[in-house]
Amino acid sequence: MSRTVIRNGTIVDPSQGLHGRMDMALRNGVVEDIAPEVRPESGDKVFDVQGLYIAPGFIDLHTHLREPGGESAETIESGCRAAAAGGFTTIYCMPNTRPVCDTETGVHYVVSRAARAGCVRVIPVAAVTKGQQGEEITNMGRLQRAGAGAFSDDGYPVMNAEIMRRALEYTSMIGVPVMEHCEDANLSGSGAVHEGAVSLKLGLRGIPRVSESTMVSRNVALAAATGGHIHICHVSARESVEAIREAKRNGVHVTAEVTPHHLTMTDKDVLGYNVNAKMKPPLCEEEDREALIAALEDGTIDCIATDHAPHSANAKDNVFDEAPFGIIGMESAFPLLFTEFVLPGRWPLEFLVEKLTVAPAAVVNRPWGTLQPGSPADMAILQLGQPYTFERRHLHSRSSNCPWLGRTMKGRVAMTLVGGLPVYESPDLYGKPQPVEKPGRKSTSTKTPKRKTGKSNKATTR
Ligand SMILES: [Zn+2]
Incomplete structure (x- = not known):
């Protein structure tokens, strides 16, 4: 199966003591590699997330x-x-x-x-x-x-x-x-x-x-x-x-x-x-x-x-x-x-x-919350520093009993991946992760990865 390469993110993974700019390769829903540079090969899907942070998915x-x-x-x-x-x-x-x-x-x-x-x-x-x-x-x-x-x-x-x-x-x-x-x-x-x-x-x-x-x-x-x-x-x-x-x-x-x-x-x-x-x-x-x-x-x-x-x-x-x-x-x-x-x-x-x-x-004594190679590619891609007003439209819950509506926030979740597939993308992200059509060359396309649908998804409960 094809590989996904996420380039130029700042990876913050306390389980491995990682905090720095790294590339990451995903295959079959699992983290394959994290390294200062992962060279894309032909057939790889490549995303540039320069300026964004990557954390293991929250639990x-x-x-x-x-x-x-x-x-x-x-x-x-x-x-x-x-x-x-x-x-x-x-x-x-x-x-x-x-x-x-x-x-x-x-x-x-x-x-x-x-x-x-x-x-x-x-x-x-x-x-x-x-x-x-x-x-x-x-x-x-x-x-x-x-x-x-x-x-x-x-x-x-x-x-x-x-x-x-x-x-x-x-x-x-x-x-x-x-x-x-x-x-x-x-x-x-x-x-x-x-x-x-x-x-x-x-x-x-x-x-x-x-x-x-x-x-x-x-x-x-x-x-x-x-x-x-x-x-x-x-x-x-x-x-x-x-x-x-x-x-x-x-x-x-x-x-x-x-x-x-x-x-x-x-x-x-x-x-x-x-x-x-x-x-x-x-x-x-x-x-x-x-x-x-x-x-x-x-x-x-x-x-x-x-x-x-x-x-x-x-x-x-x-x-x-x-x-x-x-x-x-x-x-x-x-x-x-x-x-x-x-x-x-x-x-x-x-x-x-x-x-x-x-x-x-x-x-709960589970080996989760890590991006160590071999782990499920569950992650939160974060944008830090840009102020915005937290509003009802940021809620996906059916309810809105939230005391922080109207508050200025300075960090947001840009994208969430479960098993390597996007399950959330922020609609108003400044500087969206850019897909790169050809390895190594930046695309002008603004297409983002396909949103996961109920049918195609492989996420299972563990
Ligand atoms: Zn309680």
């Missing part, structure tokens, strides 16, 4: 695709398009659909719908308990064989410690994590926001920090007792960070993720009853935000995950107390974090790329 361990049952907010297809537009090539999707993904049929449904969408790789997360009712554990072995990559009752905590203990025992035998939404349902009650000065001022019921941190402490204790792997979803409070840090010091198999919104927003963003600042766990205070950033930097928190949570405008345009929790996040994650952390010099670009690629891959 999101925490998304909600809403199908089946919530198709007005998102479908597996629209969620995949949103992922591709954000540079994500592999996403895990949570089981809190209607019905809940707690059977082999449910897992097969997600896998087959994702294959039909023919876009990014989708790994279903199956429920810990039947119907996410917290009472009866699912058949984890069967669900894993059907394709589930992890277990979670996300949206809700597993309140019963005995069930969590058994879930950690089972999953330790099959080598996958329990991804836990840590929240004490009794402490949270009907709270809508973080309990503090802002909740008092707005007269809203608060959720205390200990609602999360006591469950984090309980869950790491159960992981220590069972040898199971607990992955703490969307860490929000500084006490939770401390509990994870301590557990890691003691050798507990605990990993953790943080969302772009908890890294960039606080409960002050709720002022004015902003429904796009209403999420679970709630946005805490500036000190918590700083603790989360420090924890990501020192490795206490392993990776970034979006908790992409689409809600239709109907549902979200509501009085604050009635509005659902959560915001979408896949399209905005990279532009936002690049603009907020890399551009001002707090993080090197490779740090952000690592936390979106090889770091989440390590959480």
Whole structure:
């Protein structure tokens, strides 16, 4: 099969310690070679991406695709398009659909719908308990064989410690994590926001920090007792960070993720009853935000995950107390974090790329998030530095519950490739990757590679 050569990109691949201008050759959907110069041969397809950056495709361990049952907010297809537009090539999707993904049929449904969408790789997360009712554990072995990559009752905590203990025992035998939404349902009650000065001022019921941190402490204790792997979803409070840090010091198999919104927003963003600042766990205070950033930097928190949570405008345009929790996040994650952390010099670009690629891959113990020769040619091609206004048209989700619309961003995903095939191209890219008709000679044509269609695509879920 013919070879594709991508020339003059700046490759940023933390898994190989690469950051520099290199050429790359792809064949049969796999990275064949990365070298300072790859000479095109006759028959090669050649693209010049001068001025653009190439990263391994991003991996999101925490998304909600809403199908089946919530198709007005998102479908597996629209969620995949949103992922591709954000540079994500592999996403895990949570089981809190209607019905809940707690059977082999449910897992097969997600896998087959994702294959039909023919876009990014989708790994279903199956429920810990039947119907996410917290009472009866699912058949984890069967669900894993059907394709589930992890277990979670996300949206809700597993309140019963005995069930969590058994879930950690089972999953330790099959080598996958329990991804836990840590929240004490009794402490949270009907709270809508973080309990503090802002909740008092707005007269809203608060959720205390200990609602999360006591469950984090309980869950790491159960992981220590069972040898199971607990992955703490969307860490929000500084006490939770401390509990994870301590557990890691003691050798507990605990990993953790943080969302772009908890890294960039606080409960002050709720002022004015902003429904796009209403999420679970709630946005805490500036000190918590700083603790989360420090924890990501020192490795206490392993990776970034979006908790992409689409809600239709109907549902979200509501009085604050009635509005659902959560915001979408896949399209905005990279532009936002690049603009907020890399551009001002707090993080090197490779740090952000690592936390979106090889770091989440390590959480689930998979050899992904790398452009090492032999790896699938999953990549995000990035344009950095040009300012633009982030708008509705940049969203591919069916929902637009995004707090960053109207914000000036200075990084964008120019193109996303899965298995070497383009699944997303930015429509307004300045200096588009140029196909070169004859090896070595620049073409004047502005044709871009054919967009992948559902039928021809070979992307499969892993
Ligand atoms: Zn959650």
